[in-house]
Amino acid sequence: MTSEIHFENVSVEFSGREVLRDLSLDLDERRIAVIGSNGSGKSTFARMLNGLVTPTRGEVRVHGVDPARQPKEIRRRVGFVFSNPDAQIIMPTVAEDVAFSLRGRGLTRTEVQERVTAALDRFGLGEHADAPAQTLSGGQKQLLALCAVLIREPGLVVADEPTAYLDASNSRRIARFLLDEMPQQLVLVTHDPRLAARCDIAVRFEAGILVDRGDPAAVIARYEEEQL
Amino acid sequence: MYRPGGSVLHRTPAGPKLLTVMALALAISLVPASPWLLAGAIALVIGCYLLTGLGLRELGRQLRDLRWLILVMLVPQALFLSLPTAAVNITRVVVVVLLAALVTLTTRTEDLIDAIAKALGPLRRFGADPDRIALMLSMTITTVPVIAGFAAQVREAQRARGVPVQPLAFVVPLLVMALKHSDDLADALTARGVD
Ligand SMILES: Nc1ncnc2c1ncn2[C@@H]1O[C@H](COP(=O)(O)OP(=O)(O)O)[C@@H](O)[C@H]1O
Numbered sequence: 025m026t027s028e029i030h031f032e033n034v035s036v037e038f039s040g041r042e043v044l045r046d047l048s049l050d051l052d053e054r055r056i057a058v059i060g061s062n063g064s065g066k067s068t069f070a071r072m073l074n075g076l077v078t079p080t081r082g083e084v085r086v087h088g089v090d091p092a093r094q095p096k097e098i099r100r101r102v103g104f105v106f107s108n109p110d111a112q113i114i115m116p117t118v119a120e121d122v123a124f125s126l127r128g129r130g131l132t133r134t135e136v137q138e139r140v141t142a143a144l145d146r147f148g149l150g151e152h153a154d155a156p157a158q159t160l161s162g163g164q165k166q167l168l169a170l171c172a173v174l175i176r177e178p179g180l181v182v183a184d185e186p187t188a189y190l191d192a193s194n195s196r197r198i199a200r201f202l203l204d205e206m207p208q209q210l211v212l213v214t215h216d217p218r219l220a221a222r223c224d225i226a227v228r229f230e231a232g233i234l235v236d237r238g239d240p241a242a243v244i245a246r247y248e249e250e251q252l
Numbered sequence: 253m254y255r256p257g258g259s260v261l262h263r264t265p266a267g268p269k270l271l272t273v274m275a276l277a278l279a280i281s282l283v284p285a286s287p288w289l290l291a292g293a294i295a296l297v298i299g300c301y302l303l304t305g306l307g308l309r310e311l312g313r314q315l316r317d318l319r320w321l322i323l324v325m326l327v328p329q330a331l332f333l334s335l336p337t338a339a340v341n342i343t344r345v346v347v348v349v350l351l352a353a354l355v356t357l358t359t360r361t362e363d364l365i366d367a368i369a370k371a372l373g374p375l376r377r378f379g380a381d382p383d384r385i386a387l388m389l390s391m392t393i394t395t396v397p398v399i400a401g402f403a404a405q406v407r408e409a410q411r412a413r414g415v416p417v418q419p420l421a422f423v424v425p426l427l428v429m430a431l432k433h434s435d436d437l438a439d440a441l442t443a444r445g446v447d
């Protein structure tokens with residue numbers, strides 16, 4: 025039985041330059057923190073989980089699916105939250121943007137509307153349903169992005185520095201949803217040691233190599249020690 | 253942008269509404285202008301805005317949004333043509349724009365774009381994909397305020413440095429930001445299952 029997240033001898037090259045080297049890793053924890061310096065390969069790792077990056081060598085399995093070979097399947101099972109709140113909104117209004125996540129499911133208009141309303145209420149966005157999405161605050165936009173991801177009921181949510189553009193109170197709200205409220209498996213790329221500490225396991229990359237994994241507090245402590 | 257409401261105009265399906273406005277716009281643009289025609293067109297616009305339940309205040313807002321367009325058109329026309337001719341031309345354009353705005357005010361973008369996609373349906377035979385065209389239209393509407401925001405940022409940054417605003421120094425950073433944005437947006441589209 026393979027793990028929910030399974031990497032075996034995976035390398036990634038961009039135009040001949042190796043940015044991730046010979047990664048072998050199995051993860052079944054609910055909340056997985058990914059830490060490491062800038063340019064260490066965290067985003068490359070995260071983006072492989074939903075097929076945005078294709079490995080040059082090696083084998084990847086995510087929830088039983090090969091992301092590179094089964095793009096349709098993987099996008100049903102894996103939701104992705106990016107850092108930039110502005111660049112995730114596709115449709116003009118809040119409700120339309122969430123509804124966009126349900127297209128192609130063969131749902132009736134009423135069914136879509138019901139689900140969208142329920143989801144928006146859950147994220148405290150109900151009163152903004154018909155507002156132009158671009159008029160939301162950064163924090164609300166990020167909640168909208170998360171709402172649009174979760175309404176598809178993925179098995180895994182990947183979040184690449186989802187709080188990077190947010191102030192402290194909005195970061196807390198996003199973190200609460202990701203870490204405490206949603207039941208899905210989570211891969212959280214973050215620079216915030218407090219968020220990483222709330223995960224069940226942390227993995228650390230440096231210069232394209234997996235250098236540490238284990239209890240988040242210990243992994244963070246070793247990381248911070250080295251940075252002094 | 254859509255303003256929710258329960259008026260007759262809100263309840264009329266997007267397709268017929270769009271067709272009616274297009275027909276009216278065509279008529280107003282092509283029929284030789286007479287004072288009567290213009291007066292009628294203006295009355296029609298006022299009547300329609302009252303009918304939406306959004307009232308004359310909304311009409312005022314729309315007109316205010318058009319003030320620069322009006323000015324840009326008015327100056328050259330008034331200089332090279334006569335003032336009455338300029339006024340007639342501009343009234344026509346403004347009436348048409350206000351009628352078009354009526355459609356967007358009373359129709360959810362989603363419904364509007366569905367209607368457009370349906371109208372483009374016959375193009376399928378020639379290899380066009382109406383759903384993709386519809387998606388592109390929606391994304392354009394979403395992206396316009398973002399790019400406008402970038403433009404404001406660039407201008408502010410230049411003002412803060414006291415640089416006199418040169419066209420090139422304005423366009424280059426704007427282009428860079430827009431390209432980065434479209435890259436990010438493409439990722440988001442892929443991640444949300446559009447291929
Ligand atoms: N699409 C790409 N093309 C070329 N190089 C890239 C691309 N994406 C990332 N890189 C490079 O790969 C390295 C790792 O990047 P990334 O995974 O984004 O790091 P992190 O998220 O940890 O900051 C960096 O040196 C970056 O410049």
Ligand SMILES: [Mg+2]
Pocket residue numbers: 066067068184
């Ligand atoms: Mg990154």
